[in-house]
Amino acid sequence: MAKRSDTPAEETQPERKRGSGAQHVYEVLRRDILNLTLPPGSLIDEVQLSERLNMSRTPIREALVRLASEGLVSTLPNRSTVVSNIDFLNLHTFFDALTLMYRVTTRLAAENHTEADMAKIRACQAAFSHAVDTQDAQEMISTNRDFHAAIAEAGRNPYFTGLFCRLLDEGRRLLRLYYLSFDDRLPHRYVVEHDEMIAAIEARDVALCDRLGRTHADQIVAQIQQMIARDRRHDIPL
């Protein structure tokens, strides 16, 4: 495959703290994967990465193992590791899990949130609203994820939070696929729904949170399905 000259330059100084090597490459790779800078199916070359980040292959391998156990990359034995591609055939399982987690985390947030949690959630919502105002699609996707992650954190259940964040990241890649140069008026609806969620959480109205979580999930699922359906037309061979 042809090398791309616009690889993200991460030339760090040789001055690095001792334990942070693997952590650093983990964060870099994770960010690039979620931003689709490394599109699904990309081959990850260890020595190329080690040269680019000025470190040995050992910390890179450690980061790859971590990413593999989170499902972000797949490593074939004795073969190169590739960025996991999105399983369009089983998207419904993703939607099922996402919907349930939207509901559960919002409910739990209503029950367990503190004032500090609400402050964080409001800050995330402000960032999301700003991204919508400025029509920044990438920022919208990222801040939307942070908003719901903050709600999950307020729910105080690390098991749900862990699964939900994983799902949100997967959704981040999905949305990024279709949001590359496209936007519509739907995001305003999300801003409104987010505000409703905040109010319901603060009022500790569990039933309302459940309903809002479900409808919000339905919105996003419907949007993604619509995008896929619209995109399907290009797949017809002539």
Next chain:
Amino acid sequence: MAKRSDTPAEETQPERKRGSGAQHVYEVLRRDILNLTLPPGSLIDEVQLSERLNMSRTPIREALVRLASEGLVSTLPNRSTVVSNIDFLNLHTFFDALTLMYRVTTRLAAENHTEADMAKIRACQAAFSHAVDTQDAQEMISTNRDFHAAIAEAGRNPYFTGLFCRLLDEGRRLLRLYYLSFDDRLPHRYVVEHDEMIAAIEARDVALCDRLGRTHADQIVAQIQQMIARDRRHDIPL
């Protein structure tokens, strides 16, 4: 021709297949952690392990990274990694997640199971029933986990299956803590409930599966809480 490997005992000969080093130590450590052979808080010494398993530190580190990202061990920076201890203060979050996953996976199994799934589930239930008959506590814990994991597999949602298996493993450690030399007549009740679950799944009765999953979870949660409460008495200082 590929070389034939003997029984994967503790002391493996230098004859090992190339890619299987890290996998092997991962499985060994995982088994020992879940069996409480390595009790929570145990320090894991890399060089000691490398000597015991006749391999370098590199594959051992890879296995430790994987275990850490699954939460089975915690690795302090520049310090030794220890087996994660059970968070008794936040057990309720564990119970919440476990209950929800019991319900969801059983429901999905009712909707999506095939005949092959039912065969596997029945085989697991037979193994569990046999363990109950022979009063083998360790085998009961292990086969009970496999039974519910098989139901989750039949539900065909890898996100739920992943979280559920993680919870079941955590529960395996919890039960093992209290089942060391103790058993009562409760397991028979589990056999009956398992049979009811199988019937409900096969009948594709989603509502009944939901109810059975919830009550089954309640049983287990109540049992664990009772064990903890009984154990608490010893904690009173005089």
Next chain:
DNA sequence: TGTATTTTAGTTGTCGACAAAAATTCCGCG
């Protein structure tokens, strides 16, 4: 004797190198 500081031992994180396996190229033969 108790406390602060230095020394020492031990463990982890990183490195470069080497061997095995796969991918690729090269070459002979039909």
Next chain:
DNA sequence: CGCGGAATTTTTGTCGACAACTAAAATACA
């Protein structure tokens, strides 16, 4: 010109070694 197999190249999995860092032991000092 195409194809099968051997040789080469590339990439991964593993190894031993070393530096950085932590914890404990030993020493100095009030």
